[in-house]
Amino acid sequence: MDEKKEEIEKEENPIPEESEDSVGEEGVEVEKISTEELSSILASHNKEELARIFEEVPDIDIAEAADKLEVEELIRMFRDVPSEMTANVFDELAQDTKENLIKAMTDKELVKLLNEQYADDLADTVGDMPANLASRVLKNASKDMREDLNELLKYKKDTAGAIMTTEYLEFRESTKVEDTIDLIRKKGRDAETVYTIFVRDNKRKFVGTVDLDDLIFAEKDQTLSDIMNVDIPNVHANTDKEEVANLFRRYDLNAIAVLNDDDCLIGIVTIDDAVDVMTQESTEDIEKMNAVTPIDDSYLETHPFTMAKKCVPWIVVLLILGTFSSMVLSQFQDKIAALSILSAFIPVLMDTGGNAGGQTIALVIRGLALKEFNPRQTAKILWQEFRSSLIIAFFISLFAVLWFTLEQMFGIVSNPQIFTGQLAIKYGVSEGTIGTIFNGLIWNWDWFSPTLRVSFVVAGTLFIAVVVSKMFAVLLPMGAAAIKKDPAIVSQPVLTTIVDVTSLLIYFGIAELLLLNPPWGGGLI
């Protein structure tokens, strides 16, 4: 955006309703534009105004307005505005808009357009194109560009090779500082960044980078090897792009070198591409953690049927997994029938177990994603989580005993008249008077008090369920990472299913022991 500009007019116009997903309402005064405004300017053939727009409105905002234009308007826009101005706007357009535009363009216009593009962005676009369009683009691209594109298109998705650009500045380490600056003036315009200059030795091997500011601060007669940084990381073309993003995050890089197996520079990744990767990876993790197959387009652009395709499979899988909890419950149907108060606590049991595990699984998955720790540390994490889970389980079940007892005393869940029979016999009174005795039982902590016993059963189950659930929540993602699978796919719902079964088994096990027929007698059924 280095267009000339005679005087400055800063307009403070509010963001028009049309640009609904406009960011930065607060404190941002950059001019926005709506599809309507844009198309009316195009209709009026007012090239000056159009040029002004392209100078003063950010490319992405123009692009978003342009996405909703008719193809005729679109093609006119690209004809009325010099191609060096439209270059970035084209890059920001939606994929299908780009394709329609290219379809409508003459070869001559296409050549002009392509020459202004960066190879890596264009490669992404071409990669998603139907074959016939893609070949048309390659046909009209300059020889160098075509080579760059073919180079970039051959790398596996999600690798450094796929997101790198081949337009960078590389100089010999023996180059003098002043010569470098001249070279940058000459060649710099085509490079994606001039802030980081890459340095190679006589054997063409990559040896380091020079920051533009160091170049400016350096003495004219110094060589690049005098001032270059050697303490900066680099990656190979097959390095996972998430890995690349983590390096940017950790080392505050502006650009990183992508090397081939001979340690020669074959491309670079710049911070803006790394930021996109970070955002995308976080989104995908969040989606996977919630049993959604990652969605390529933005939410609003996703068609209901596509959405269904992304959502149904996992739910069905989990529904099938849910069979196990059904099995367990139907095994214990007689117990439930006999002591149906047990069923009242099933949801809270399963939810609490799931929530406790969900907390841990989220922390572990995120920690793995940000490389805070790695699968080799499973034992360490497991131990740390075990200690905290004991504390957490203790406080939760302590509260649970209290809460569940109150729930029963105040009849929020059915007060267990079912027991009155046994109580009447034990205390040799009529069932009518039991009600009064009943609460008394709680206060003098008669172990027979069914209310307390139910509370202890549920709270006890909670304690075990929380600890077990948090252990699973460490083991599942760590295990996935250990076998080089994406930890996020071991999503919370999967954990929930596992936890449901275990906590139900624990529940009925303890109920059997303490409520139904304790070894020391006094069973309730």
Place this chain on the structure above:
Amino acid sequence: MDEKKEEIEKEENPIPEESEDSVGEEGVEVEKISTEELSSILASHNKEELARIFEEVPDIDIAEAADKLEVEELIRMFRDVPSEMTANVFDELAQDTKENLIKAMTDKELVKLLNEQYADDLADTVGDMPANLASRVLKNASKDMREDLNELLKYKKDTAGAIMTTEYLEFRESTKVEDTIDLIRKKGRDAETVYTIFVRDNKRKFVGTVDLDDLIFAEKDQTLSDIMNVDIPNVHANTDKEEVANLFRRYDLNAIAVLNDDDCLIGIVTIDDAVDVMTQESTEDIEKMNAVTPIDDSYLETHPFTMAKKCVPWIVVLLILGTFSSMVLSQFQDKIAALSILSAFIPVLMDTGGNAGGQTIALVIRGLALKEFNPRQTAKILWQEFRSSLIIAFFISLFAVLWFTLEQMFGIVSNPQIFTGQLAIKYGVSEGTIGTIFNGLIWNWDWFSPTLRVSFVVAGTLFIAVVVSKMFAVLLPMGAAAIKKDPAIVSQPVLTTIVDVTSLLIYFGIAELLLLNPPWGGGLI
């Protein structure tokens, strides 16, 4: 990192076990260092080797090794290495390491250290310090630095003011290009970035930015106003930092201007700080979505008790909310007692509802965080989600009828002998022969077939539960955002609780209608 360097030695040493959370195993050849190596070098007083380490090992790796050093070793390190070299390493140290170091330093050493620091980083450190240490730092800071610190410390947490730096390059728009370059050479070293230069008019108002590369490509006699960008956003000191991060993401910025209410530049935020914000915000969202109060330190540095403090409150809240589902269930205890097969499907019902809602809530929260849409579009999102939820619900319940019928036929969940009584009467046969008749009933789709009826009840509930759950999953976060609350706090577990109650009510409602006593008679109990 602009130290001189005579010849290049690239060492390919594997990452030592000590630096457990080392990133970039793949393709990264930068030298690493372990605490042991570092302390042995310090013990040997080998200043040359120490200097080499500081030149060739990334600051953050040195810092992580240094964090585990004894204070004596640490202080010696900072004495043996020139302060301009240790500046960045200090910044990367853990907070408590910094504090111990400052405690151990003489005022003279402290002054040297502080002069090398960037105001924004130092402000973060001072902000978290005990008062006595903080005041000691302020006492020893240079006058300018002290002013900067006080300035920065007064801004609210999570605002642009709190993360901005006050060390930037600002020139008049009338400044000539060549003069600018000279000025950068003179003043640039103290600025946090020289890649973006900020331009003001004679009234000191911010009018635009100039990228360093444009400066290099420009003619010597052009003025900054000729080449500056006016189509770039800026923020105010009170702008939320998440907002700032989104602007970097959207407009691929290198640095952004922070203005006061008079539109004068008071600071800048650079991309590296913005990246930290992005990472932190994603992590916090993931934590909140999973009912964890955001954790400040990294997972490994968090003490079990702290972890418990972050995890227990939400679980207790959800446990209390769980009371409602217990209430519902205990209301229907008699039904469950009469037809206990109903209880077998409770877990799968609630999980599926929760999972379906979880998918939507994740997409909505992320979309809001990335400003893909805003609360004003609630109706639009609701409509889009409603359509896809119908499709999803249809396929799920279709599958459910099939699956649950099979579950019953193959006795995975208890085969409903409970009905044999009614069946025997209806078909006038002995209960013994019912078993054989029973499956027949399914194949000739006798509506009375209890198996099919149970399946339809559960599948029907699933259909409604999925749609309702996804509607809640849109309304909850959108509502939170509308009243300027963090959508992520309306986390999946909260949704689950709501969904549990509704789906249970629906479940027993339909069961009542189709199974227990249908208006058209033929009830099962």
